[in-house]
Amino acid sequence: MALNRLIRMGIVGGGSDAFIGKVHRMAAQLDSKIRLVAGALSIDPKIAVQSGKDLFLDPKRVYLTYKEMVAAEKALPAEERIDFVAVVTPDDTHVEIATAFLNIGVSVVCEKPVSVKHKDALALRETVKKTGLAFAIMHGYTGYPLVRHARALVRNGGIGKIYKIIAEYPQDWILPRGDAPLHLAGWRMDPKFGTSLSMGDIGIHAAQLVRFVTGLDIETLSADLRTYTPGGRRDDDGNVLVRYKGGAHGVIYASQVSAGEENGLTIRIYGSKGGIEWHQENPNQLIVKTQGEPSKILTRAQPYLDASIPARNTRMPTGHPEGLIEAFANIYLDFADDVAAIAEGGKVSKTHLYPDIEDAVFGKTFVDTAIESNKSKEKWTKFPKV
Amino acid sequence: MALNRLIRMGIVGGGSDAFIGKVHRMAAQLDSKIRLVAGALSIDPKIAVQSGKDLFLDPKRVYLTYKEMVAAEKALPAEERIDFVAVVTPDDTHVEIATAFLNIGVSVVCEKPVSVKHKDALALRETVKKTGLAFAIMHGYTGYPLVRHARALVRNGGIGKIYKIIAEYPQDWILPRGDAPLHLAGWRMDPKFGTSLSMGDIGIHAAQLVRFVTGLDIETLSADLRTYTPGGRRDDDGNVLVRYKGGAHGVIYASQVSAGEENGLTIRIYGSKGGIEWHQENPNQLIVKTQGEPSKILTRAQPYLDASIPARNTRMPTGHPEGLIEAFANIYLDFADDVAAIAEGGKVSKTHLYPDIEDAVFGKTFVDTAIESNKSKEKWTKFPKV
Amino acid sequence: MALNRLIRMGIVGGGSDAFIGKVHRMAAQLDSKIRLVAGALSIDPKIAVQSGKDLFLDPKRVYLTYKEMVAAEKALPAEERIDFVAVVTPDDTHVEIATAFLNIGVSVVCEKPVSVKHKDALALRETVKKTGLAFAIMHGYTGYPLVRHARALVRNGGIGKIYKIIAEYPQDWILPRGDAPLHLAGWRMDPKFGTSLSMGDIGIHAAQLVRFVTGLDIETLSADLRTYTPGGRRDDDGNVLVRYKGGAHGVIYASQVSAGEENGLTIRIYGSKGGIEWHQENPNQLIVKTQGEPSKILTRAQPYLDASIPARNTRMPTGHPEGLIEAFANIYLDFADDVAAIAEGGKVSKTHLYPDIEDAVFGKTFVDTAIESNKSKEKWTKFPKV
Amino acid sequence: MALNRLIRMGIVGGGSDAFIGKVHRMAAQLDSKIRLVAGALSIDPKIAVQSGKDLFLDPKRVYLTYKEMVAAEKALPAEERIDFVAVVTPDDTHVEIATAFLNIGVSVVCEKPVSVKHKDALALRETVKKTGLAFAIMHGYTGYPLVRHARALVRNGGIGKIYKIIAEYPQDWILPRGDAPLHLAGWRMDPKFGTSLSMGDIGIHAAQLVRFVTGLDIETLSADLRTYTPGGRRDDDGNVLVRYKGGAHGVIYASQVSAGEENGLTIRIYGSKGGIEWHQENPNQLIVKTQGEPSKILTRAQPYLDASIPARNTRMPTGHPEGLIEAFANIYLDFADDVAAIAEGGKVSKTHLYPDIEDAVFGKTFVDTAIESNKSKEKWTKFPKV
Numbered sequence A, B, C, D: 001m002a003l004n005r006l007i008r009m010g011i012v013g014g015g016s017d018a019f020i021g022k023v024h025r026m027a028a029q030l031d032s033k034i035r036l037v038a039g040a041l042s043i044d045p046k047i048a049v050q051s052g053k054d055l056f057l058d059p060k061r062v063y064l065t066y067k068e069m070v071a072a073e074k075a076l077p078a079e080e081r082i083d084f085v086a087v088v089t090p091d092d093t094h095v096e097i098a099t100a101f102l103n104i105g106v107s108v109v110c111e112k113p114v115s116v117k118h119k120d121a122l123a124l125r126e127t128v129k130k131t132g133l134a135f136a137i138m139h140g141y142t143g144y145p146l147v148r149h150a151r152a153l154v155r156n157g158g159i160g161k162i163y164k165i166i167a168e169y170p171q172d173w174i175l176p177r178g179d180a181p182l183h184l185a186g187w188r189m190d191p192k193f194g195t196s197l198s199m200g201d202i203g204i205h206a207a208q209l210v211r212f213v214t215g216l217d218i219e220t221l222s223a224d225l226r227t228y229t230p231g232g233r234r235d236d237d238g239n240v241l242v243r244y245k246g247g248a249h250g251v252i253y254a255s256q257v258s259a260g261e262e263n264g265l266t267i268r269i270y271g272s273k274g275g276i277e278w279h280q281e282n283p284n285q286l287i288v289k290t291q292g293e294p295s296k297i298l299t300r301a302q303p304y305l306d307a308s309i310p311a312r313n314t315r316m317p318t319g320h321p322e323g324l325i326e327a328f329a330n331i332y333l334d335f336a337d338d339v340a341a342i343a344e345g346g347k348v349s350k351t352h353l354y355p356d357i358e359d360a361v362f363g364k365t366f367v368d369t370a371i372e373s374n375k376s377k378e379k380w381t382k383f384p385k386v
Helices: A020-029 A045-054 A066-075 A091-102 A118-131 A145-155 A197-214 A324-343 A357-375 B020-029 B045-054 B066-075 B091-102 B118-131 B145-155 B197-214 B324-343 B357-375 C020-029 C045-054 C066-075 C091-102 C118-131 C145-155 C197-214 C324-343 C357-375 D020-029 D045-054 D066-075 D091-103 D118-131 D145-155 D197-214 D324-343 D357-375
Strands: A007-013 A034-040 A084-088 A107-110 A135-137 A162-170 A218-226 A237-244 A249-255 A266-271 A275-279 A285-289 A295-299 B007-013 B034-040 B084-088 B107-111 B135-138 B162-170 B218-226 B237-244 B249-255 B266-271 B275-279 B285-289 B295-299 C007-013 C034-040 C084-088 C107-111 C135-138 C162-170 C218-226 C237-244 C249-255 C266-271 C275-279 C285-289 C295-299 D007-013 D034-040 D084-088 D107-110 D135-137 D162-170 D218-226 D237-244 D249-255 D266-271 D275-279 D285-289 D295-299
Touching: A007 A020, A007 A066, A007 A324, A020 A034, A020 A084, A020 A324, A034 A045, A034 A066, A066 A091, A084 A091, A091 A107, A091 A118, A107 A324, A118 A357, A135 A324, A135 A357, A145 A197, A145 A266, A145 A275, A145 A285, A145 A295, A145 A324, A162 A197, A162 A237, A197 A218, A197 A237, A197 A249, A197 A266, A197 A357, A218 A357, A218 B218, A218 B237, A237 A357, A237 B218, A237 B237, A237 B249, A249 B162, A249 B237, A249 B249, A324 C324, B007 B020, B007 B066, B007 B324, B020 B034, B020 B084, B020 B107, B020 B324, B034 B045, B034 B066, B066 B091, B084 B091, B091 B107, B091 B118, B107 B324, B118 B357, B135 B324, B135 B357, B145 B197, B145 B266, B145 B275, B145 B285, B145 B295, B162 B197, B162 B237, B197 B218, B197 B237, B197 B249, B197 B266, B197 B357, B218 B357, B237 B357, B324 D324, C007 C020, C007 C066, C007 C324, C020 C034, C020 C084, C020 C107, C020 C324, C034 C045, C034 C066, C066 C091, C084 C091, C091 C107, C091 C118, C107 C324, C118 C357, C135 C324, C135 C357, C145 C197, C145 C266, C145 C275, C145 C285, C145 C295, C145 C324, C162 C197, C162 C237, C197 C218, C197 C237, C197 C249, C197 C266, C197 C357, C218 C357, C218 D218, C218 D237, C237 C357, C237 D218, C237 D237, C237 D249, C249 D237, C249 D249, D007 D020, D007 D066, D007 D324, D020 D034, D020 D084, D020 D324, D034 D045, D034 D066, D066 D091, D084 D091, D091 D107, D091 D118, D107 D324, D118 D357, D135 D324, D135 D357, D145 D197, D145 D266, D145 D275, D145 D285, D145 D295, D145 D324, D162 D197, D162 D237, D197 D218, D197 D237, D197 D249, D197 D266, D197 D357, D218 D357, D237 D357
Parallel strands: A007 A034, A007 A084, A084 A107, A107 A135, A162 A249, B007 B034, B007 B084, B084 B107, B107 B135, B162 B249, C007 C034, C007 C084, C084 C107, C107 C135, C162 C249, D007 D034, D007 D084, D084 D107, D107 D135, D162 D249
Antiparallel strands: A162 A266, A218 A237, A237 A249, A266 A275, A275 A285, A285 A295, A295 D295, B162 B266, B218 B237, B237 B249, B266 B275, B275 B285, B285 B295, B295 C295, C162 C266, C218 C237, C237 C249, C266 C275, C275 C285, C285 C295, D162 D266, D218 D237, D237 D249, D266 D275, D275 D285, D285 D295
């Protein structure tokens, strides 16, 4: 990333009434390589304006709608225009917004899932290909250095031939707390975003994490999705059997009704020579197991980690914990490389580590195939090639 | 257990060439209520005799075959005859041996699984019912005090309506170690004991643990069983989706090829009001979770545990670890109550905590249904009522 | 912090050849309230210039020495001048630099320890008082939300009368690795920075953490400091017995030669009604213990945490790990409040949570008293009032 | 242990009104090598008789006093007389009872501490030497296989030259629970057993564990003992700085007022090449650390453990937890070897692993030196050679 200036970031969504947008802003700017300069921060104009003030943005670049933003940024000279935009709006608006920005030459970081309808994901893929711009889908957990070490270890044969993969993602946020009313508010509970909340909101992260670490394609799956929340309109708990190409099999499950579980994304992969175990809630450790040997606790920022992990992915010495903001920031650093390359007339790298439009399509396909399998009486549902 | 004498125990199997028999002997005699007085300790006569010597048994009661033992014990006066026998032989001999002893009025503790053929388990159930004697199937993990607390908590509504159950049982003993040859020896690998090693050897424990704690019946299941060991003749890894009567669903999996996992039986149960988590490798702790509250670490031998747990189930103060021998011993204590009652003319208790012939039949049915489901193209295989 | 503009930050030290300065930069700017605008980034002019470029600073405000920076910033109009400076240089330069900036009206964040000589710390305290400006000493661990919860809990009597305090800080960075030469390089090993590396570099953090959480003053202490590194010129391992005013006693220890320990700052405090345990390497958890009750695992960002913890101290939902950069950022947020107040004509708050000049003097006194005690033949050395 | 019969055990104390005696009985008999045949089980005659019945002892060998037992056992023919006696009475009676049995040729296992008065310990040592019989002092924690591995590892140079030793033993049993009255009952609180409860009851275990694992002698120590229990008459919390011969230093602390701590004996030893960490509450794991390498979790019953650990010390495969009864049983197995040797005309082995009379004297000396140091104004109190 040799660009001799700050990379200019815009954002759609992420005002003071939102959560994940703030994480994107902090992560993107953490390394002083990117600076937020424009945004359509909320569909509520008051919140949009106030959020812009709170962020000390130039008021001229605090927009009320994404369309206004597209038009205005397009009109700016290239040396002022945003280099990329982060799209952190509800799921059903991602493709429309992303497409509009791509079409004016602005790269995109997009929250997951990329779309509600599968065909929209495919259409977006066409746009990305056509424009040649950078597109990242935010699976932040792939930015953790020890996940990247796990990837290198597994892909380099460190655990032998893969046999079994257990990916779990339990949460409990939908469950009522004490006398509190059921947590049914919020756009996430609306079935217009798809029938599967368990897979669409978090199972997708687990499936993507498996893909990121192992590179294995899913051959078939068998899903059992359930809605436990009284009155719930999207399923909130799902268990999926998976068979991978090449012979491994496993389980992916996700739940928003697992009491006491906060954000328990966990992955365990076992092969002929060893296994790995990583817990998102304890991300600075990776456990590596070998039959007949003591298990090893690998920690972040140690020299024994794989040389392929960029030094910049680590901001703190070992023993000084890093968290999810830093993991997001690692994805932004990767993404910024491609944005910088494009700004200098180059192209998107073929070996980038950030999840891209292919991953976005995979994720959407995973969710839809799980939904289809859940309805089916057949044991196994084929994972389509898209 | 008011019997004014030691309870007399016999054993079939468990010589110096066996492992689990030794555990039975230590556990049964731990509390000085039961004493081993007779045995057919090995099918190898030399080992049988030497093992009897090592145990300082009366040479007259060291038998070379179980048939000899049945005949000789039958001929003894009632006040010398063994009260019960522990059957710790290979799976395909359990029913034959158990039946022979039941028919001479001797109660039975039997290793799991009860039989290789399902019909044999049913036949044994008839014999047990007919004789009115005590019969225990050894699922030793149900003897841990904190498992018993979990049972009381869950069955008393402590976690509300049950939503999700994850039961895992990974091991790695089949995997080759370093340059060592594949671990294909031993009777366990012989398909004459059934096609499923993963379910038959350990999945059965996980399923039984769910049943013990929750009391839920399985409605349907969907199994994916695999053989990863090169040349393996029984499956060594299985994942099973389960739907329980009443609406809960979950996963049961078992593996003998999960590198670095020693004996990782784990159970997590989530309900509308809370959840529990217990790890067999750390049996002196039970984690109880509630949405919106800190997770609690319950420990053995604390006054806050359920009053239904017998005081004798705990031999050490809190913080002084107990292990699996003690868990087995708790099952023997329960079993000894029934044996003592029978010796005094009474009957088998209807509320005993030890797993009995119904559990034995359940376990066998679970394994067979998983095997059947694995072959089926239907998603769900009905769990039969037997 | 109602200041209607970004707070302007300068930095002395923290170029590309340094570690901790980068952490200060990331943390200070994390919340888009503060922006780095000027710096004397290295004593090596080339590094200083390049580091300024890497950070996209205005070249006019990339200085080669702190003196140049003081002069230039002083000459700027108030509405451009930095509001505060972070001093992240070697220990023996802190006071001189901090004093120079305070004297031109610029508040200061300073790395610990504040000084090498005790009298310099006292002199700086006079300057801080005289100028009325904000001064923070960076004990970053006090910024963790769960440390702040522990403080509230303990100070509000949640664990009763305090009996015992164990504060540990083991590291291993000085130990040779494999065939690598001894890690004797770096300014930290130079005895001109004081004879005690164990106490001066990390024991001071442990002592400050006790003070932050409990508010207890040390009455007397007894130190045993040792140098294990062959050829070492500052002690690298120290154990200290401490008696606190009010009756509690405890242990503080620090080590740079504890193999396999990365940054194991841990605090356990026990009182008449309960206890707390917190591990810096797992900062998103706080264990709260009560005799006769299950231990509780408290986690970050839960509603049950003390209401006094500012919402802004938490950037991620529970289960989404935060790290040390965020803890630093929390201290910067507190500090920024005072800087904003001063910019608007107000004063330093008396209830701020960030460690200040009194803490800086305490830390220096702790180190010096430990050194004095180590030399003494008397069991207890009185902790002086300064 | 080739003795061609069961070893005959007697016990003084350990009736149904006692705790630790039961543990001795279970542990001693666990492996079917030793059988309890006689006892003076309580000073309360009713309890003594009933306890004998509960254990199905021959009523003729259920004695009402230890003196009666000595006389009667002495009068028995050698082929019936007990081979050894376990002395599990209050501390001030150990030496008197042990001496009486030694004098009739009966070996002794004795609870710790060996005596209340130091001179009594020395006198007992003379008797043991004079009689040439076996004497074990029960430090049960030294029987854990992973403690024995740690000993082998450390003594064979596996962690290099020892630098630092942290041994902790927190409990909370004295603290009042909720509205319950203070736990001041029981003979343990009576100062006639010595002024230091913290050191005499549990600190002695921590010190012995250090000695067992490292073999290091204490050079000097500095103790700070406190009584926190209102109305307490023996100290209940102590912190001790220790300097070992050869240059290592460390901390030993013990507490009965550390809320929420059950039996938290922990040892961490650091050397020039690595470190070890073992927690009594998780005894089936040993953590081995090396600078610059991942920490390793060693588990019980793995082939990689030191070959010097007897196979019989392990009764369960790895992953199947063993507890403290089994650790005690390991000590009894070692002790039984010496008893068997004596029965066959041989001598006490010089390389036994069980703690013996020298360890008993060491433990008593440690407690007394800590008490003396606590009173002293000198920083360091010399550890006497006895």
